Amino acid sequence: MIKFITSQTQLPEQSVKNTIALLNEDCTIPFISRYRKERTGNLDEVQIGDIVKFKEQFEALEKRKKAILKALEEQDVLTSELKQKIEATQDLVTLEDVYLPFKKSRKTKAEKARQNGLESLAKIIMSQNTNDLESIAFKYVKGDVLSVEDALEGGRHIIAEWINERTDIRNNIRRQLERFAMISTKVIKTKAEEENAQKFRDYFDWEENLSRIPSHRLLAILRAEKEGFIRVKIEIDNDRALDNIERRIIKSNNACAEQIEIATKDAYKRLLLPSLSNEALQLAKDKADESAISVFAKNLKQLLLGSPLGEKRVLAIDPGFRTGCKVVCLDAQGQLKYNETIYPHPPKSDAVGAMKKISALCEAHKIEAIAIGNGTASRETEALIRKVHFKNDVQVFVVSEAGASIYSASKIAREEFPDYDVTVRGSVSIGRRLQDPLAELVKIDAKSIGVGQYQHDVDQIKLQKQLDIVVENCVNAVGVNINTASKPLLSSVSGIGPKLAENILNYRNENGVFKSRNDIKNVPRLGGKAFEQGAAFLRIKDAKNPLDDSAVHPESYSIVTKMAKDLGKSVEDLIGNKGLIQKLNLKTYCTDAVGLLTLEDIIKELEKPGLDIREQAKVFTFNQNIKTINDLREGQLLPGIVNNITNFGCFVDVGIKESGLIHVSNLSDSFVKDVNEHVHLHQQIIVKVLEVDVPRKRIQLKLHK
Known part of the structure; x- marks a missing residue:
């Protein structure tokens, strides 16, 4: 496994070895990348994620090898040479090629020919040693074989299968497909004028090299094919491919060679090309999926780490025309204090009443910012709000609504607001997104946020896995206030998960707020491992020990205490005191387990404890003259x-x-x-x-x- 992963990632062997050991100890990626830098050689979460990916690939390959070896043993065809060949295989494609001749397949033409006793005739043809093929073939005319032509055809079917099973031939065609394959499309004429087909009209008659097609274009073409608007073909130069196969097989110029030539064309057209062109298309699709998933993951990360306004009192508006604008007032912690509907736009057009109401609510609830959803009637609502004369300084923000409707109809929203309808929940979500985008967006299935390209066309399991990793990394990079966090936010904390998140909430409801990180140990079923993995990502505001509101891991508290003692100060004196901290000689605190990398992280955190890595939200105004x-x-x-x-x-x-x-x-x-x-x-x-x-x-x- 170590050898396989290092060859794929080019990472140092010791780093890979130690990372796998940590993963096998149930450590999470955020924990390993942040708190085990000495052991991994300072690998970041992307590199650790790659190790996880290739570890899983290796395990899947080993699992498939075991299944194949077992099947071959049951067929009683496993030789020591074959076993060695299978065990040495380093990828699934080669493994399946080795297994191909032994696969129990459905009733094939070759199998039927074998049952008719034609395998020995196929061997005679392949030996290419006779010119008197007809008289030899005549000996096989019996039972279901009614003529010499029937016998020769059966022999050719067996030869075609042998050609199809040859690894060298398959690899040669694979190389040609890899380098020269063209993907072409043709519109299905009966569907061309359909409205939904028009968005794909660029691909009604398209041709491009498969190896160079951009991922978004391939996914668009495959979606158009799936929806029944076009046909897709993968082609290479057939004459060159056939010539290549024949040169490997045909060694004579007699009647046998003629039969082999016919069998080669059959093998290529019926078996090799359909199978390997599908494989080439699937490989291109996998590559396109990877690219699209990477784009989605980058976008999601940027969205989750979007600028928070922070703990400010917010009035949020979900704009609308006919059904009105849903207005909610939230306190600084995002709790719903008031809700109402105003009707400033047609058909009611009560703009004056709406402006008075907004002004009164802002004064009554001491509102510091207004969040307006960016959906229908957003521009009109923003223009209205900007006409309101506020007594205090109120900032106005337009907030993305992407996925808000998904949240408002979700089980999480129903549990949080059982007495309110989806429109009120949607407005609350808009307001909370302004306060803290990360805390609100984790409640929504990442795939519903809509910041990807062709996310519905890619491998959904791989997509979900990658997005889950992004969410986990973002939540842990920012840290979570354990006393205000929701269940979805707590669930994404390293080592916690949904069940422990629920236990944390229950404990909080029954016992009040957590006063220290040590209190976390009292949560039912939250054992030592979960505490080790999650404690440093869970923050406690106004705790007795200031380190409880920092990214310093509890296992390192004793180091900070020693640092403070050596300076003749308290831990509180160290916090934020850059001049004092810089007097420390870090090398004196190095041990076998804690090196300079960890100590430098501790120092950074002491200088600016609990610093939010995200930028502050900024007000933005569109050009008011552009409406459509x-x-x-x-x-x-x-x-x-x-x-x-x-x-x-x-x-x-x-x-x-x-x-x-x-x-x-x-x-x-x-x-x-x-x-x-x-x-x-x-x-x-x-x-x-x-x-x-x-x-x-x-x-x-x-x-x-």
């Missing part, structure tokens, strides 16, 4: 917010229903390798309008430096 796509003109410079990132560019909200696209070629004058190097999710930018296609509702933009 018809207001856009080429050459305009507009403020916008990046609301999705893909491999081919990024989408930008310029304050209207349709998002504009900055194609990768319009992000910079130089070559763009990674879109994320130029923009990040929710970044406030200035864009230039390049092109507006009103009928197709497409807007082309350029990043304005």
Whole structure:
């Protein structure tokens, strides 16, 4: 396993070895990357994640080897040579090729020919030593074999199967597919005019090298095929492929060679090409999935680590026309204090009444910020709010609603607000997203947030796994206030999970707030391992020991106490006192278990304990003159917010229903390798309008430096 993982990751052997040992001890990725740096050689969570991935791959390969060896033993065909070959195999494709000749398959043409006693004829043909093939074949005319042609055809079916099972031939075609395969599409004419087909019209007649097709294009083509609008073909130069096979097999120029040539064409067309072109397409799809999942994961990370406003009193509005705008008032901890519906827009158009109500609520609840959802009627509501004269300074934010409807109808929302309907819950979610995006977004299935490309078309198990890792890493990077956190937030803390999260909430409800990290040990079923993994990510505000509100692990408290003692100070004196901390000689605190890497982390944390790694939320205003796509003109410079990132560019909200696209070629004058190097999710930018296609509702933009 170690050898396999180091060959795949190029990481140092000792680092891999120690990381696997920690994983086998049920340590989590966030815990290992943060608190076991000496043992891993300072690997970050991405590198540890790669070790986990290849460890699972290796285990899956070993499991398949065992299953194959068992099947071969049962068939009584396992030789020591075959066993050795299987055990030495390093990938699943090669393993399946080795196993192919022994697979118990459905009734094939070759199997039927064998039952008719034609295998020895196939061997004679393959020996290519006779010209008098007809008279030899005549001896096999009996039973279900009615003629010489029947006998020869049966022999050819067996030869075709042998050709199909040859690893060298399969690998040769694989190499050709890898280098030269073309993917082509043709529209199904009866479906071409359908409305849903129009979004795929670029692919009605398309051809491209499979190895060079961008992931988003391949996924779009495969979706169009799945929806029945196009047919997809994978092709290579058939003559070259056949010539290559024949050169390996045909060694004569007689009647046997003729039969082998026919069998080769049959093997290629009926067995090799369909199987290996599907395999090539699947490999391309896997690669595209990986790319799309990576994009989604990066976007989700940026979204989860979005700028929080912090503990401020918020009035949140879920805008709407006919059904009105749902208004809620939240305290600084996100608790619902008041809710009402206002009707400033048509058909009721009570703008004056709505403005008075908003003003009164802001005064009554001492509101510090207003959060407006970015859905229907968002711009109109924002314009209305900006006309209100507030007695105090109130900041106005437009907040993404992505996934809010999923949360408001969820079991979590029903448990939290059993007496309120989905509209009130949705408004609460919008307000809380402004206060703390991470704490609110963890309540929603990450796949529903909608910051990916073709997320419904990729492998859903792999996607879910990757997104779960992102959520866990983000939650633990920020840390969690154990006394205010929800069950979903606690569930994502290293070593905790849903069951212990529930136990923490029950304990909190029965015993009041946690006063120290030691209190966490009293939670039922929260053992030593869970405490080790999770304690440092759980924060306790205003604790007696200030380290309980920091990322310093309880196992290192004694080190900090010794540091303070050596300086003749208390731990409290050390916190935030950079001048005092810099007097310490860290080398004197090194032990076999704790090295400079851990000590440097402790010092950083003492200098700025519990520092939020996220930026503070900033107010943003769209161009108030742009209300619909018809207001856009080429050459305009507009403020916008990046609301999705893909491999081919990024989408930008310029304050209207349709998002504009900055194609990768319009992000910079130089070559763009990674879109994320130029923009990040929710970044406030200035864009230039390049092109507006009103009928197709497409807007082309350029990043304005």
